Structure formats: structure tokens, C-alpha cells
Amino acid sequence: MTTLGLSTYKTVTEEDVKFWFKAASVSKFPSNGGACIKYKNKQIAIFNFTREGTWYACQNLCPHKMEMVLSRGMIGEENMEAKVACPLHKNNFSLKTGKHLNGDLEAIATYPVKVKDGFVYVGFSE
Amino acid sequence: MQTIIVVGNGMVGYKFCEKFVAQADTKKYKLIVFGEEPRVAYDRVHLSEFFEDGDAERLSLAPRSWYQENTIELYTNERVSEINRATKTISTSKNRTFSYDHLVLATGSVPFVPPIRGVEKKGVFVYRTIEDLEETLAYANTVKGGKAAILGGGLLGLEAAKAVMDMGLEPHVVEFAPKLMPRQLDSRSSKVLQVKLESMGINIHLSKATNQILGNGKITGMEFGEDDTLDVDMLVISAGIRPRDELGKSAGLDMGTRGGIVVNNKMETSDPNIVAIGEVALYNQMIYGLVAPGYEMAQVAVDQILGKEETKMAAEIDMSTKLKLIGVDVASFGTPFMPSDKGHSIIFENKTESLYKRINVSHDGKKLLGGILVGEADDYNMLLQMYQNEMPLPENPEALIIGGRGEGGVSFGSAMDLPDTAVVCSCEAVTKGAICCSVLEDGNENLKSVAQATKAATGCGGCKPMVSDLITESLKTLGKTVKVQICEHFEYSRQELFDIVKLRGVQDYDELLDTVGTGHGCEVCKPAVAAIFASIYNETANKQNTIQDTNDRYLANIQRNGTYSVVPRVAGGEITPKQLMAMGRIAQKYDLYTKITGGQRIDMFGAKLHELPLIWEELIKEGFETGQAYGKSLRTVKSCVGSTWCRYGMDESVSFAVEIENRYKGIRSPHKFKGGVSGCIRECAEARGKDFGFIAVEGGWNVYVGGNGGANPKHAILLAEKVDKETAIKYVDRFIMFYIKTALPLQRTAPWLEKLEGGITYLQNVVINDSLGIVEELDAEMQALVDSYKCEWKEAVETPEIRERYTHFVNSEETDDNIEFVSLREQKMPKEWA
Ligand SMILES: Cc1cc2nc3c(=O)[nH]c(=O)nc-3n(C[C@H](O)[C@H](O)[C@H](O)COP(=O)(O)OP(=O)(O)OC[C@H]3O[C@@H](n4cnc5c(N)ncnc54)[C@H](O)[C@@H]3O)c2cc1C
Numbered sequence: 001m002t003t004l005g006l007s008t009y010k011t012v013t014e015e016d017v018k019f020w021f022k023a024a025s026v027s028k029f030p031s032n033g034g035a036c037i038k039y040k041n042k043q044i045a046i047f048n049f050t051r052e053g054t055w056y057a058c059q060n061l062c063p064h065k066m067e068m069v070l071s072r073g074m075i076g077e078e079n080m081e082a083k084v085a086c087p088l089h090k091n092n093f094s095l096k097t098g099k100h101l102n103g104d105l106e107a108i109a110t111y112p113v114k115v116k117d118g119f120v121y122v123g124f125s126e
Numbered sequence: 127m128q129t130i131i132v133v134g135n136g137m138v139g140y141k142f143c144e145k146f147v148a149q150a151d152t153k154k155y156k157l158i159v160f161g162e163e164p165r166v167a168y169d170r171v172h173l174s175e176f177f178e179d180g181d182a183e184r185l186s187l188a189p190r191s192w193y194q195e196n197t198i199e200l201y202t203n204e205r206v207s208e209i210n211r212a213t214k215t216i217s218t219s220k221n222r223t224f225s226y227d228h229l230v231l232a233t234g235s236v237p238f239v240p241p242i243r244g245v246e247k248k249g250v251f252v253y254r255t256i257e258d259l260e261e262t263l264a265y266a267n268t269v270k271g272g273k274a275a276i277l278g279g280g281l282l283g284l285e286a287a288k289a290v291m292d293m294g295l296e297p298h299v300v301e302f303a304p305k306l307m308p309r310q311l312d313s314r315s316s317k318v319l320q321v322k323l324e325s326m327g328i329n330i331h332l333s334k335a336t337n338q339i340l341g342n343g344k345i346t347g348m349e350f351g352e353d354d355t356l357d358v359d360m361l362v363i364s365a366g367i368r369p370r371d372e373l374g375k376s377a378g379l380d381m382g383t384r385g386g387i388v389v390n391n392k393m394e395t396s397d398p399n400i401v402a403i404g405e406v407a408l409y410n411q412m413i414y415g416l417v418a419p420g421y422e423m424a425q426v427a428v429d430q431i432l433g434k435e436e437t438k439m440a441a442e443i444d445m446s447t448k449l450k451l452i453g454v455d456v457a458s459f460g461t462p463f464m465p466s467d468k469g470h471s472i473i474f475e476n477k478t479e480s481l482y483k484r485i486n487v488s489h490d491g492k493k494l495l496g497g498i499l500v501g502e503a504d505d506y507n508m509l510l511q512m513y514q515n516e517m518p519l520p521e522n523p524e525a526l527i528i529g530g531r532g533e534g535g536v537s538f539g540s541a542m543d544l545p546d547t548a549v550v551c552s553c554e555a556v557t558k559g560a561i562c563c564s565v566l567e568d569g570n571e572n573l574k575s576v577a578q579a580t581k582a583a584t585g586c587g588g589c590k591p592m593v594s595d596l597i598t599e600s601l602k603t604l605g606k607t608v609k610v611q612i613c614e615h616f617e618y619s620r621q622e623l624f625d626i627v628k629l630r631g632v633q634d635y636d637e638l639l640d641t642v643g644t645g646h647g648c649e650v651c652k653p654a655v656a657a658i659f660a661s662i663y664n665e666t667a668n669k670q671n672t673i674q675d676t677n678d679r680y681l682a683n684i685q686r687n688g689t690y691s692v693v694p695r696v697a698g699g700e701i702t703p704k705q706l707m708a709m710g711r712i713a714q715k716y717d718l719y720t721k722i723t724g725g726q727r728i729d730m731f732g733a734k735l736h737e738l739p740l741i742w743e744e745l746i747k748e749g750f751e752t753g754q755a756y757g758k759s760l761r762t763v764k765s766c767v768g769s770t771w772c773r774y775g776m777d778e779s780v781s782f783a784v785e786i787e788n789r790y791k792g793i794r795s796p797h798k799f800k801g802g803v804s805g806c807i808r809e810c811a812e813a814r815g816k817d818f819g820f821i822a823v824e825g826g827w828n829v830y831v832g833g834n835g836g837a838n839p840k841h842a843i844l845l846a847e848k849v850d851k852e853t854a855i856k857y858v859d860r861f862i863m864f865y866i867k868t869a870l871p872l873q874r875t876a877p878w879l880e881k882l883e884g885g886i887t888y889l890q891n892v893v894i895n896d897s898l899g900i901v902e903e904l905d906a907e908m909q910a911l912v913d914s915y916k917c918e919w920k921e922a923v924e925t926p927e928i929r930e931r932y933t934h935f936v937n938s939e940e941t942d943d944n945i946e947f948v949s950l951r952e953q954k955m956p957k958e959w960a
Contacts, residue, residue, distance in 0.1 A: 026327050028936040032636075032646075033672030035936040043935075043942070051636065051646040053322045053454045053480065061944075067688040068934075068944045072676050076648030078614070080502075085649035087676030087684055092649070115325055118296065 005066070008042060009059035009109035010125075011098060017112060017123030026118050034084070036060045036071035037122070044111060044122055045071030047095060049082055055113035056095035057122050062086045063106045070108070128155050130431065131216060131226040133206045133373065135161025137170055138404030138420035139232035140187045145428045147196040157198045158224060160216075162205040163255060166190050171417055171585075174289050175637075176259050184631050185256070209377040211397055228399055228431050231374065231387060232424075235367040235405040235413070240277075244339030250361045253286050265360060266293040272359035273298060275348055277336065279306040281449055283364035287328050288453070290362060298329045298356060300348065305332060310447060310458040314475060315500045318482040322454050322501065325480075331356065367415055369406045382408040391439040393427040401427045409439060417585065418552040419443045425555070444552065446510055448503060448588055453636075454480070455503035460496025460513045461486055469495050472524045476501075483527035485509070487519065494519060497527075504644060507550075507592045508541070515548045541595040550592055553585025561593055565600035573597060573618075573642065574625050590642050594618075612871060613650040616643045620796065621868045624658050633663060635673045653678070654871040657758055660794035661866045664911050666918035667757070668928050677756035680932070681919055682738055687945055687956035690738060691731040692718070693755035694745050695791060698765045698783035698803075699726025708748040716741055719953045724835075725762035725800065727753060732954060734941055739929050742919045751791075751917040758872070759794040760801070763787035764812065768805030768822070777822035779805035782851065786820075789855070790862065792915045796869040796878075799862070800834075814842045817875040818858045823847075827854045831861050831889070832879035840876040843886045846894065856905070860893035863904040 023037040023046060031050035036043055043060035056075075060068045065088060073084045075095070082095040093100055098107040112123040130146070132139050143157060161167065168185040176182060193200040205219040209229065217223045237252035239245055249269070251262045266274070274290040276283045279301030287297040299306070305316035306323075320330050331350075340347040340355065347357045374387035380396035382388055386408030393401040393409075403423035405415055414420065422439065429437035446459030461468070464486055474483045481501035488495055494513045499506055509526065511517070520526070544550070546559030560580050570576045573594055577583045583590045594617055611617050616639075618626065623642075632638045635655050639647055652673035659665055667678035677683050682690035694709070709728055713720050716737055718730035733741055742752075755761060763786050766772065768779030783803040790801070802813030803820045812835075813819025819830040819842050826848035833842025846857055869878045882888060891897035893904075922928040934942045946957040 024937040030672050030931075036934060037937045038935045038940060043944070049646070050326065050453050051639075053326045055325070065686065066944075067686070068942050069676075069684070069688045072679065072684075074649040074652050074672070074675070076615075076652065077646040078648060080645060082646075083648075088686070088688075090649060115327065118327065 006059075006061065006063055006106065009061065011107075011109045012111045012123055012125045014112045014123065016125040018125050020114065020121040020123055023120045023122050026115060026120055029120065032075060034071040034073065034075065036068070039122065039124065043068050043071075045073075045084070046113060046120060046122065047071075047075050047082075047084065049075055049095070052077075052082060054082065055115060055120065056082060056084075057111040057113045058084070058093065058095060058098060059109045061108075062088060062091065063100075063108060064089060064091050127153075128227040129225060130155055130157050130228045130230060131206075131224060132157065132159045132230040132232060133216070134232035134234055134370075134404070134406075135159050135163070135167045135200065135202060136232060136234045136404065137167060137187070137417055138234070138424050139230070140167035141421045141424040142230055142232060142403060142427060143193075143196070143198055144188070145425055146431075147198065149428060150432055152197055157196075158226075159193070159198055159200045160204050160206050160218060161200070161202045162219075163257075164203045165256065166193070166200065166202060168256065170254070173253075173256070173259065174285055176256060177263065177289050177292055179633060180263075182256050206373060209373055209400075211377055211400075214399065226399075228401070230427060231395070231400065231402040231406055232404045233370040233373065233406045235369045235415070237363060238366040238368045239363055240336075240365055242336050242339060244341070244345070245363070247339050247341050248344035249341070249359065250339060250345055250363065252363050253282065262290075262360075262362060263293060266290065266295055269359035270294045272296070273357060274360040274362065275300050275356060275358040276362045276364055278364040278366070279303070279330065279332070280309065280364065280366070281307060281447060283362075284323070284328075284449060286362045286364050287323075290360070291328065295360060296327070296329070298331060298358060299323075300331045300334050300336065300350075300356070302335055303332070306330065307449075307456070307458075310462055311456070311498055311500070312463040312484065314473070315482040315484065315498045318475065318477065318480055318500045319454065319456060321477075322480040326453060367405060367413070369408070369413055371406055374402065374406070382411065386413050389423075391426075391441070392430045392435070393423055393439065394430070401430065403427050410441075410443070412443075414443055414445070416445065416447065421553055421585070422555065444514065446513075448506055455499065455501060455506075457499045457503040457506040458497070459506070459510045460494070462496050462498050464495065472527065474524070474527050485523065485527055487523050491523065492519060494523075494526075499527075507589060511541075511544050511548050511550070511592075515545055517544075541592050542599045550596070551580075551582040551585065551589045553589075554581040556580050556582035558596060561596045562600045565597050566604065571597070571601060572622055572625070574622075574629050577629075591644065594642065612654055613648055615639060615645050615647050615651045616655075618642065620654060620658070620871050623655065624662070624867055627655075627658050628662055633659065633665075635659075635670055647673075649675075650871070653758075657794050657796060657871070660759075661911070664792070664914040666792075666916065666921055668918055668921055668925070671928075671931065675758075678758075680735065680738065681752065681756060681922060682733065683756045685731060685956065688942065689731070689945060689956070690733050690735065691729050691755070692733055692738070692741055692745075693723070693727060693729050693753040694750035695753040695787070696727040696762075697787040697791070698763055698780050700765075700780055700784055701727075705748065705750070709745075709750075712741060712744050712748075715744075717954065719950075719955060723755075723762075726764050727755075727762060729755070732947065732956070734945065735932050735934050736941060739923050739932050743923050746917070746920055746923060752919040754792060757794055758797050759792065759799070760787070760790040761798050763790075763801035763803060764816070765803045766805050766810035768803075772805055774808060775805035775822070776824065777805055777827070779803040779811065779820075779822060782820060782827075783811075786855065786858075789912055792918070793862070793866075793911050795862070795866045797872050797874045799865075799875060815839065816842060818842070818861065820854055820858075826850055829854050829857055831858070832875045832886075834874050834876045838876070843879070845886065845890060857893050859908040860901055860904045861889065863908045864889075864892060864900075 029048040034047040045060040047056045092102045098110045167187045274295040275298045279299045291297045334350045338349040349355045369386040380388040387402040389407045404420040449456040469488045485497035486495040544558045548558045564570045583593045653675045656673045667674045763783040765779045765783030769775030799817040801818045802811040802816040804811040804813045815835045821828045829846045830842035947954040
């Protein structure tokens with residue numbers, strides 16, 4: 001059994017992307033909600049923010065209690081900054097920057113997403 | 127007695143009737159209406175909502191009984207086939223003849239179907255009536271997962287694209303022009319919109335002239351050029367409208383060269399006894415394909431017939447529009463694009479955010495001439511007002527589009543700065559002055575009552591945010607406190623939102639947010655609104671699962687390692703040995719930790735997400751149903767064994783507890799609520815520590831409400847003494863319903879009762895003495911909830927789309943390897959947090 005810590009997750013920006021991972025078809029992601037995908041040893045939460053018309057991805061691991069749950073969180077926005085609320089204790093993280101919005105936990109890693117031909121791709125640097 | 131015949135029972139024809147009966151002395155006039163459609167007039171503007179629930183009733187502008195009450199003779203399903211101007215009569219498709227003094231033509235328009243080879247093929251549809259949608263929907267179900275094209279990339283086409291996407295088809299918008307929404311957007315904004323739509327999964331094909339519809343009998347594709355084809359399984363044509371002017375033509379009225387019945391600014395046709403209004407009328411050589419001008423025409427026609435000759439149609443008609451439904455804001459107003467000799471433009475574009483804003487300003491910098499907003503249109507209402515009222519612009523007009531509302535975008539001031547004559551609701555032509563007056567002088571204090579009194583915000587709903595602003599601001603000037611609002615996205619208290627949802631029949635979170643909220647919501651308003659929908663429609667959490675708290679979304683209680691617990695209902699705590707064994711077997715099979723809860727039932731912990739439907743399938747087979755331990759809803763009704771076994775018992779507390787638990791099960795409320803039934807005053811069931819409790823006494827039941835255990839224990843307070851069981855249930859029904867309707871989100875009954883002005887005496891007056899005159903309503907609402915109960919786990923297990931949600935990864939069958947357990951007293955528990 002592998003328990004993967006925070007060090008597994010590092011923010012990837014659009015420029016850093018070396019490889020676009022074909023994650024799953026668009027239909028797997030509820031509108032205005034998220035689902036989790038596996039890439040190598042990583043769990044990535046992907047959100048289909050339909051209201052904004054934007055897709056976001058971040059680590060599925062909540063840095064508070066180290067549980068793989070962020071994809072099941074509710075998404076929303078605070079001052080128009082897209083965010084996800086962890087389902088366990090409602091810690092809010094920005095989906096744009098990963099910043100913890102209602103406290104000072106470590107920021108979560110975010111990843112670029114693109115949609116092509118009905119599939120969702122997540123950008124990784126390795 | 128004069129007879130007025132209205133041909134067409136559509137949106138504008140209906141509006142004519144509504145305005146007419148409101149103003150005319152019905153003894154002097156007789157109104158006869160013919161509609162070709164089988165239904166009474168409905169809200170075509172919100173036609174797409176029909177896809178969401180298939181509820182046509184809900185779209186009706188007024189029920190059939192309304193016509194009766196207003197002594198209007200209504201003949202639906204009957205087309206007017208001919209006008210005889212000489213005899214002033216009409217005849218109908220049922221070969222009947224009627225005479226008129228005034229004839230009102232409100233026949234609307236039909237979708238324009240371009241003469242493309244093959245358009246008659248199966249699978250090609252238009253988008254205008256409920257019947258059109260029913261046919262489209264039925265066909266879409268036969269080609270689920272396939273592709274659908276929409277011919278036309280205008281306002282309506284994009285709406286249709288969203289609709290077919292929601293029907294489970296891949297949408298392809300095919301537009302003849304080189305850009306989307308060619309009439310409203312400039313090329314740059316159009317491009318921004320296109321990129322945005324593509325990212326949402328809507329495919330766009332521009333500059334395409336369709337030559338032919340391919341397929342043998344039914345559509346399989348579209349051909350544009352020689353080697354340029356697109357495979358599709360369905361096509362919705364949305365290529366503009368053509369006025370339904372055949373009656374005018376055959377009667378010899380003046381017609382436009384490209385159709386439409388010519389009218390002057392009194393809505394008069396070339397025959398002074400005939401008026402034409404709505405989309406059939408050609409005014410200023412234009413057909414206006416929007417409701418607002420149609421409604422204005424209806425008003426002019428009513429006044430003209432009633433002799434108020436000074437009411438005339440405005441010379442210039444506003445065609446400002448905002449796209450609804452699609453999930454991306456798009457709006458254009460005034461002159462959206464214009465030659466540079468008329469003024470100059472200020473353009474703000476942010477491609478990464480898909481934002482585009484443009485305003486056109488007069489050369490002297492004083493007046494706003496028009497503009498375009500894509501990506502965010504929060505300021506649309508305010509900009510539209512500035513344009514319509516020719517309000518002075520700030521010194522640096524760019525401030526109007528850079529830096530949105532809330533971020534110090536103070537350049538607008540507030541809606542209160544508008545002149546009193548500013549038309550805030552253009553559908554119903556309600557001015558700012560009328561709205562404020564309704565608050566300040568008539569004492570209407572919320573959107574509901576202002577809407578009822580003025581009709582503002584009852585049309586397209588686009589002005590709601592501004593009407594709400596005006597109400598709030600007017601209340602402030604009266605020194606009234608502005609209530610606790612739910613969160614930054616809704617400027618309403620939970621109770622107001624509850625009323626809005628109910629009054630407007632809103633059934634969808636996004637719609638509610640779009641019509642009375644701002645932004646995109648958050649984890650505070652989403653579950654609060656979900657609970658409101660649940661309390662009004664008794665819809666399960668499965669329907670709008672992404673606005674639910676995680677426990678509701680997955681119908682289980684999330685535990686500290688991301689696994690879930692499972693709690694079947696054990697009403698009253700009464701369980702058979704057989705059920706116990708079944709539960710034991712299932713818990714053992716899935717290696718679940720089991721414990722008896724404080725509510726007299728059994729909790730099974732440590733189920734992984736994908737195991738939940740498997741476990742429930744087995745439980746349901748054994749006759750269990752969900753215990754809603756995860757919901758803000760009834761938990762349990764605790765009981766002692768009562769007179770059935772106990773030598774002190776005064777009455778059968780278990781039977782009562784079972785009955786009452788089954789009565790309230792599944793009802794969602796502002797917070798969880800619990801009950802208790804004790805068979806005598808020894809109170810072994812601790813009924814007074816619950817939100818409601820019954821205690822058997824000599825001569826009946828004592829009823830207590832508003833108690834709880836937990837961090838702030840509170841004893842429930844006596845509501846009624848020595849009443850029979852039926853009465854006891856009735857009072858508690860009303861208490862719960864009243865609480866559900868008026869409490870704050872996440873407020874238990876105890877703090878609610880504490881805050882209730884007048885406390886228990888007031889509550890007694892409401893539920894026992896009917897001081898508010900609402901008990902009938904409360905009773906009916908409660909009964910509706912009781913009658914519509916269904917086990918949401920049964921629904922989840924039996925519906926493949928819902929079952930699919932129970933998977934940790936959507937791209938792998940693997941389970942979450944982060945979950946670890948350690949052993950504990952012959953069972954298991956989650957591993958300590960790292
Ligand atoms: C999907 C959709 C979305 C829309 N969205 C918007 C929007 O967001 N904003 C906006 O402003 N507008 C919108 N519109 C346009 C709006 O619906 C129309 O402007 C409005 O319905 C026009 O009203 P009307 O009464 O002129 O025509 P209709 O509503 O079409 O009514 C005409 C009626 O007359 C009947 N009729 C015709 N001939 C006869 C006859 N000879 N005898 C008896 N009956 C007859 C027809 O069957 C029809 O029921 C939308 C339209 C559609 C289809």
C-alpha cells in the first residue's frame with residue numbers, strides 16, 4: 001500500500017506542460033462538479049465548472065488531514081475566484097492558484113486542463 | 127356591446143387579453159380568442175425549460191380558468207382560416223363564423239426553414255412550440271450519444287445547442303456567417319464567445335452554407351461543399367423567423383415586401399378595424415422577434431381600442447438582449463457596433479478569461495450609445511439603463527467596463543441614481559419610480575410582493591437583480607433593517623428564497639442563481655437551496671447532486687478517512703431478529719465496523735465509495751430503506767417499549783414512534799431533526815431532548831417542541847396538553863412545516879423557537895389557533911411531502927446513471943489506495959492521520 005504525501009503534487013503551469021494526459025470523456029464529469037482521475041501514482045481532481053465555462057484540476061489530497069477527497073467537494077466562487085470546498089471540514093482552496101482561502105494551510109497543486117473532441121486532458125510536466 | 131376577436135393565443139395575444147380585462151369595462155366588451163395550438167398561451171421565452179422537467183403546465187401564462195373568470199371565450203385548437211372584411215366576420219378551421227367590431231391579429235411567426243434539399247427527412251426539427259420540443263426530445267432519445275447539428279448560430283440557435291447537449295447529444299452549431307450571433311456581436315466578441323463555447327463542448331462551424339441534408343429517409347449528415355460534410359444524427363433548424371401573415375395577405379391588407387402586416391404607430395393595419403401586434407406586425411419596416419416590443423404593442427392596441435388615442439408605439443425600439451441558459455453571459459445593447467464617425471469605442475478583452483467588453487460612446491464622451499458584453503454581463507442592466515436614459519457618463523468611461531461590480535467598481539453608483547422614469551422591467555414597462563413607490567408607499571417589502579403589485583420581474587426575469595436592489599435600497603431609506611442574507615450570492619434570507627422558489631416554481635439551482643442571485647454560488651448557498659428544493663418538491667438529492675453536501679451527494683456519511691457509513695432506517699428502534707441477522711451478514715461481508723447509535727439503530731462504518739451501491743442493493747433486497755442519517759432531515763423517532771411491555775406504560779409508544787417516523791421520513795429541513803415518544807412521564811425515550819416529543823399521560827398525549835441534546839442541551843417546551851393522537855400529529859405537522867419554511871439554514875428548532883418573536887405562545891397561536899390563516903396550507907404541504915416519499919437509495923441503485931457516480935476514479939477501476947485501516951477490538955478503524 002502506498003500512502004503518497006504532499007510532495008507528490010507540484011503545480012504545473014500551461015508553459016510547463018510536457019505531456020497532455022487523456023483523462024476521460026467530458027461526460028464523466030458532472031456539470032458544476034468534479035470527479036477524480038488517476039495518473040501514474042497521482043490522484044487528480046478535475047472540475048467541470050460549467051457556469052464559468054472553465055475546467056480546473058488540482059490534487060485530490062486535502063492537505064488538512066491528508067485524505068483523498070477534494071474531487072467530492074462542492075465548487076463555487078468567492079469574489080469571482082473559483083474554489084473548491086473540502087467535503088470533510090469545508091477548507092476552501094482557490095482552483096486558480098491553489099491558495100487556502102479560509103486559513104493558512106499549504107496551497108494545493110493545480111494543473112492545466114484542456115478539452116478536445118469530447119475528452120478532458122490534464123497537463124503534466126513529467 | 128362590442129366584440130373583439132383576438133387571433134392567436136401566444137405570448138402577445140395573451141398579453142393583450144390581460145391588459146384589456148385589466149382596463150376595460152367587461153360589460154361593454156366581449157372578448158373572443160382563437161388559438162391554433164392545443165394549449166393555452168405559454169411562456170415561449172422559457173421554452174427550453176421544458177427539456178428540464180417536461181412540465182408544460184408550468185410554462186402556462188395563465189390557467190384556462192383565468193379566461194373563464196374574466197369572461198373571455200377561448201377556443202384553442204381552432205385556427206382562424208379567413209377574414210371577411212366586408213361583413214366584419216372571420217371563419218375558422220371548424221367552419222364556424224363569428225362577427226367582430228375589432229379584430230386583433232397576434233398570429234406570431236414560424237421558424238424559417240431554408241429550402242435545402244432533404245430538409246423533409248426524419249430527424250430534422252424546428253424550435254418554436256412545445257410540440258416541436260416533444261418531437262425533438264423523443265427523437266433525441268433514439269440517437270442518444272450521437273451528434274446533433276443546429277442550423278443557425280444566433281441567439282436561439284445557441285440556446286438550442288445547449289438544449290441538445292442536455293439531451294445527451296454532441297452539439298454542432300452550423301452558421302452561414304463568419305461569426306456567431308452576427309446580429310448582436312462584433313467579430314472579436316464573437317470569437318471570444320466561440321472559444322468559450324468550444325471549451326464547454328459545443329462545436330462551432332462557421333461560414334458554412336448547407337447544400338443538402340444527407341441520409342436515406344432519415345438524416346445522417348449535412349453537406350456544405352463538395353468534400354465538406356458533417357455526420358449528424360439530428361438537426362434543429364434555427365435560421366430566423368417568418369411572420370405568420372397569411373390571413374393578412376388573403377384579406378388584402380397592406381403587406382411588407384418580405385412579409386409582415388404593415389402597421390402604424392397605433393398598431394392599425396390598412397383596415398382601421400384591424401390591428402396587428404407581436405411578431406406578425408411590421409412596424410418601422412421591421413419584425414421585432416422579442417417579447418418586450420410585442421408587449422408594448424399589446425398595450426398600444428388596448429389603449430387605441432379603448433379610445434386612449436394618445437398612447438402610441440415609440441419611434442425607436444430597443445433590441446437589447448441577453449442570452450440566457452447557455453452558461454456564459456452574453457449581452458448586447460443599443461448600437462453594438464457602429465461606424466467610427468458616430469462615436470468611439472472602448473474595448474476590453476482578456477482572452478485567457480474569455481472576457482470581452484465593449485462600450486460605444488458619443489464623440490463628446492457624454493452619452494453611451496451601446497455595447498457588448500461576453501463572459502460576464504453583471505453590469506448589463508446598469509449599462510442598459512445608462513444607455514436608455516441617456517445618463518451622463520463618468521469622466522473616464524472605461525471604468526464602466528474595467529473592474530467589475532464589487533471590486534470597487536463604484537462608477538455606477540446604485541440603481542437608486544436612476545431617474546424615476548427609467549424603465550427597469552422592459553417586458554412589463556415598469557419604471558424605477560413605480561417599484562420604489564410600491565415599497566415606500568404601498569408597504570411591499572420583498573421581491574414577491576413587489577412583483578405581484580407591479581408585475582415587474584414577471585416576464586423574462588432579467589431585471590430581477592435590479593428590482594431587488596431597488597427594494598433593498600428603498601427599505602434602507604425607511605430605516606428598515608435588511609435581513610440576514612444567505613451568502614454573497616443571494617441577497618435574500620432563507621425564508622425569502624423559499625418563497626421565491628415556491629412562487630416562481632423554480633426547480634433548478636442554476637436558474638435560481640441566474641434569476642435572483644449573482645456569481646456562481648458556493649458551498650453555503652448550494653446546500654441551502656438544495657434543501658429548499660427538497661422541502662418544496664420533495665426531490666431527492668440524486669437530482670441535483672452537485673449542489674448537495676457530500677453526505678447528501680453520496681447518500682452516506684463521510685468519515686474521517688474518506689470512507690462512508692451506512693445506516694438503514696429502523697423506525698422507532700423496532701427490529702426483527704431476521705433483519706438483525708441480515709444486517710449482520712451484510713456488514714460481515716463488506717467488513718464494516720458496526721455500532722448501535724444514540725438514535726436506536728445500527729451504523730455500519732468503513733464502506734468505500736464504490737461499495738455503497740452494492741451494500742445498499744443487498745440491504746434493499748432484505749427490505750431495508752435508507753435511514754437518511756446523512757441528511758438534514760428526520761433522523762429517528764426514539765421510543766421506549768410503552769404499554770406493549772412496560773408495566774408503567776400509559777400508551778403504545780412504539781407503535782406511535784413507528785408511525786410518526788414513517789410519516790416524516792425523507793423530509794428535508796434546514797437542519798436535522800429528531801423525535802421521541804415516551805409511554806409515560808418517566809420519559810425513558812428522552813422525548814423532551816428532541817425537536818419534537820410525545821409523552822403519554824392520563825387522557826391523551828402531551829406534545830413538546832424545540833428540544834435538543836448535543837452541545838447546548840435544551841428541553842422541549844409544551845405545545846399542547848392531553849390531546850388525542852390525531853391532533854398531536856396535526857400540531858407537529860404544522861410546527862415542522864412552519865419551521866421548514868421560516869428557519870435560517872442550519873438552524874435547529876430550539877434556536878429557531880428562541881428567536882421566534884412571541885416564542886411558544888406565538889407558535890401555539892399559529893399552529894393551534896391559526897392566527898396567520900395558514901394551517902390549511904401547512905397541512906396540505908406536509909401531506910404532499912408525506913405522500914411523495916421515496917427511498918433515494920432504491921432510486922440510486924436502480925438508476926444506472928446515478929450508480930455510475932459511485933466510483934473513486936472515473937478513468938480506472940482501481941480503488942483509493944490511500945485508505946488504510948487498523949484493527950480495534952475485533953473490528954477495524956481508520957489508520958491515524960499521518
Ligand atoms: C426558444 C425560444 C426562445 C426565445 N427567447 C426569447 C428571449 O429570451 N427574449 C425575447 O424577448 N424573446 C424570445 N423569444 C421570442 C418570443 O417567444 C416571441 O417574441 C414571442 O413569443 C412573440 O409572441 P407572439 O404572440 O407574437 O407570437 P407567438 O408566441 O408565436 O404566438 C402566436 C400564436 O398564434 C397562433 N396562430 C397563428 N396563426 C393562427 C390562426 N390563424 N388562428 C389561430 N391561431 C393562430 C400560433 O399557433 C401561436 O400560438 C424566444 C422564442 C423561442 C422560440
